[in-house]
Amino acid sequence: MLRLCGLQFLLLIHSAVWLHLECLSVSGPLKDMDFNVQEGGGPRILHQFTLEPPAVSFRASGEKAGIIDIDPKTGILYINGSLDWETKQVHKLQVESVDESGSRVKGPYAVTIYVEDINDNPPEFNQTEYKGVVRQNSRPGKPFMYVYATDRDDPKTPHAQLSYSILHHFPKYFEEMLFQIDNATGAISPTKTGSYYLDPLKQDTFTLVVSVKDMGGMTTNAFASSVDVVITVMESLWKAPPTIHIKENSTQVHPVNITKVQSNEPDVIYDLFEKEKLPRLPFSVSEDGTIYVTEPLDREEKDMYTFYVVSKDSTGELVEKPLQIQVIVEDINDNPPVCQQDLTVVEVQENEKGGSNIGTVLATDMDEKGSLNSRLRFQIQSQEPQYPSGSLFYIQQDTGTLQLTGPSLSKRDSAKYSLTVLVSDPDFKTICDVEVHVIDINDQIPIFEKSDYDSVTLSENTPVGTVILEIQATDGDEPATGSSLIVYQMKEGDPNNTFIIETDSETNRGFVKINKALDFEAMPVYNLVINATNPEPLVQGVQYNESSLATFKVFVTNVDEPPVFQKPVYKTEVSEDIPVNTLVMTVEAYDPEGDSVRYSLEGDVRKWLRIDSVTGQVYTASLLDREKEEIYSIEVAVSELNNAAQKSKAFLVLQLRDVNDNHPQIATDNPTFFCYPVSGGEKTLIQAIDADELLFYSKFTFSLADEMNARNNWEISKYNATHAYLSPKHGNFEEKVYDVPIILNDNGEPPLENKVNLKVSICKCSTENSCFIEIDRQHSWPTAGQAIGILLGVLLIIGLEQRTQKFATSIARQSPRVTSWCHSKGPSFQLFNCQTKPQSYRSVPQQGTILSA
The missing domain is CATH 2.60.40.60 (Cadherins)
Structure with a gap:
């Protein structure tokens, strides 16, 4: 393998150029190969093919672009220059190995070089300047022109992803832009502000500097270009017409x-x-x-x-x-005047002066308000009767106000006048009917038929509402009017409104009635003065006099009445521990006739109280006990000293405040037991109770007394304010009843403490955690045969299943002792109460039943 590194490798190629090389560590036999090469970057080695004899050299052909070749001796495939993606994206070559004679040994193999794009081209607009026209009041966001730019880089990469924006806005006389551009499409449209404010009369030309960036405009090293966009504002024909x-x-x-x-x-x-x-x-x-x-x-x-x-x-x-x-x-005048009432009725008193306003004729017109079309004028056309004159009335032509023209009207002349009033607008006329009623004036005073109605004698127990006198006065004014209706009142002698007078409106007859209970002791005689008046004021110059007054005497006779308490209920609150002979309250009563009274108590079943018969002072007669009665209610009676039959009663209520005078106890509704043998971990719930008020026993503390080895055998743990768990500390208990000494404390003031020996049974239990209790036959218990009869009878009553019946038979076979059975789901036939073991530590003990034979 050939290894070439850094700047030290020198290849002398056809052009004798020193190649600037990176580390090459890839070589291999001749085969098809693909290479991805980023454009630019200068000379580089791509790969080294290894010779396999009899091959002695390599040769390459194809799209070498003058800079791609292979060294024949070393097999190094290289690029002697820079590739350009924009010129050619793929170069395809064929490479083969040859022997000494130049004959092909292997190949040709396909070598493909894919040129990768780099961002080396800025975006370019397709115009050097853009011109557009926007119409005044154009809809915001609706494009009126587009700008367009391209980028020669690979469109499949971010290099050619373009983003448009507006750099500048000339002139800019609003803080908000008048134009906006879609960053993806280059669409230019007015903003909401522009749609409202663009006006060619104010500014007809704008220049925008629009920028375009590649890389989506998201990087700081993106290429950018800009162009001017000249926009002309055209006047809009789309305008709302005037009203x-x-x-x-x-x-x-x-x-x-x-x-x-x-x-x-x-x-x-x-x-x-x-x-x-x-x-x-x-x-x-x-x-x-x-x-x-x-x-x-x-x-x-x-x-x-x-x-x-x-x-x-x-x-x-x-x-x-x-x-x-x-x-x-x-509006046009197309509606006639309309009378608001079919008949307008006006009332005028006889003494009304000339020129007085007596009423108004009302009419409307549906034409436009405030226009001449709805302007109304009023005129009296006729008057009936025309006595004593044909022009007794006048109407204001623009308001419809009726007035008297001359002297006062007289009912003697006519009690009613009928008028026809013409109401008109510029084109229409309407007749409105009016009636003027002449009303009698109150110029006559009521006159009593007699000035003295003598007297009447009444017992003080005469019922309220009793009519004691009928009176009569007359009035000369017009009947059934406010001038002739008579109102009777007590003018003198009745400061407390003991009496009331009702009037029959048709006959003006008065009925004197008792309004409040009579009281001989308070008022034995009434000297009454009655006056008669009208609800309508008298006319000037006329006054009431003695003819409108009448006198009457009422004598009240005494009736012996029972004494009266000052209050219907006497209530007080005391502590339950107050000493005997403590004064708790005083009741007060009086006799209307002034007789002496005596007090007594009734219903004092607990004999807790006594009363001083003369003073009404109530004392404690024995110790009180809130736990027996918190609210003690009895009756107190008062009677006349010389007539015990005259008696009254009131309630006496004593509210007792609690004191902490009861020691806490263990609730013993259910026996406490654990199943034998004790295995450990068992718990049973015990409850503390106290007869005092909740304030004093809402929280208890439980502890074991230091006696009978209690603290070594048992343990107490808190469950809540009123309950605690009792549990054995070991499993070495015999099958018997234990006395567990428990100390209880309440939270009273002062707190009370009590030691209680709780009986706890350690007993054999059934599979359902029910306790068997052996009962000695010598204490008059039934025999085994009797037990069978009793038990079978009970089982038949409650309908237990066959399994329970077999269990009863096994009980009967035990002799000479018979075992009782405690079960939490026993029948209603109960001899004793039993307590089952709680099913969980959070459960409250259930009640069950002991059946014994």
Whole structure:
């Protein structure tokens, strides 16, 4: 193998050129070979073929481009120069070996050299300068011209991947660019700002400097070229017309040409669409952009239309942005005045002065508001009756306000006047009917039929709502009006509104009723003064006098009433540990007649309280106990000293506050046991309870007493605030009942401690972790035969399966002792409660049943 390295290898070729070589360490026999060679780079060795006798040399032919050859003696294939991808991308040669006589030994073999491209060509624009035309108001993003550049490098590589951008923008009088370019296609279009602001009257020419880079423009060593793009702004023909005015109810033949729009683009398609949803759009557009109104318009139906006209190309894409068309419908006088009421009724008092405004005739016109077409004028055409004058009324011609022209009206002359009012606009007339009612004035006062209604005597227990007197006054004004309606009131003698007077509006008769309970002790006699008035004010110069007043006396007689408590419920809160004879509250009552009263307690079943019969002071009579009753409710009675039948009652409620006076205990609802023999790891859950309020036993501590070797045999671990686990510390337990001394502490103030001996059974268990308990027959237990009968009867009742029945038979065979069975799923026939072993450390013990024979 030939090994050539660095700058030291010298080949004397036909041109006698020293080759600048890189390290060559590849050689081999003659065969077909392919080489990838990067263009440029200068002379280089590609490969060395080895001679195989009888061959003594090599020769090459083919596309050698004058710089590719093989040294005949050494077999070195080399390039004496630089390849150019842009000139030729593939060179194909044939290499063979020959002997001394020049005859071929091996070959020819194909040697192919693929030239790899490098980025050695900058992009070039296809023009030295570009010119384009953009139309004013062109749609943003729609291209109006393109620039194009090419790159001689390999298009399959990033070397020829081009990216366009705008370097400069002249002139630039906005911060935002007016033009944009697609970096991939070279398409130039107006930006949103440009679409809005391009105007040939302000600036008709712009110059853009557009750059193109190869390598996708993503590297700093990419080649770049630039070119000037001169853009001329052309005025747009696509402009919205000014607001269009159309008179309503036109008699022209429709459709009528109203305006025209035009696009700079040829062959566009015009179309209309609504700004708001209408039942129909009475406009159309023709192929040449002419807009028509298709039917007569009615301003009273719609006074303005706003819609858009668009231009589209053959694909349906918008060519320009939509133009807004606004049409105002002009009014003509085509609506007559309309009376707002079929009949306008005006009321006038008799004493109304001349010139007073007495009402308004209202009318409307649907023509345009504020125009002459809707201007209305009013005129009185007739008056009936024309007594005492034919011109009693005047109407303001522009407002419709009615006025009296002369002296006051008199109901004696006429109670009603009928007017016809002519209402007109410039072209139409309408008649509105008016009635003027003359109202009687309140010039008569009510007069009582008698001024003194004597007196009445009532017991103080007369029911509220009782009518005690009927009164009557008359009024000379017009009936069924505010001038003649009478309102009765207590003017004097009733400061507490004990009485009320209701009026019959048809007869003006008054009914005096009791409004509040009478009280002889508070008010034995009422000297009442009643006045009669009208809801309508009296006319000037007329006043109420003594004729509108009446007197009446009410005598109240006494009725013996029971005593009255100051409050219906007396409630207090005390601590449960207060001493006997402690004052807890005082109740108060009085007798309406002033008699002495006596107090007593009723319903004090626990005998906790006593009451001083004279003062009403309530004391504790014995020690209280919140654990028996937290809220102690009884009744307190009060009666007259001389008449015990006159008695009243109130509630007395004692709320007891808890003190920590109960020691914690172990809940013993279920026996505690472990299966014999003890294997270790067993746990059972025990629970602490306390009769005190939750505040004092919401948290317990469990520990073992230092006695009976408890701490060597047992262990206690916390489960939660009220439960703990008890577990044996070893397996050396006998089959018997153990007393486990446990110390419990609550969290009261002060805390209480209690030592409890918990009985724990170590017993044999069934396969279902149920405990067998042997029971001595000598304590009056049933015989074996009786046990069989009892057990079989129970099993028949609960319907246990055959497996359970066989188990019962085996129990009956045991003698002289009979074993009881504890199971967590026992029947309802219970003699004792039993506790099964928890299935897991987190489970709370289940309850079961002991069956014994």
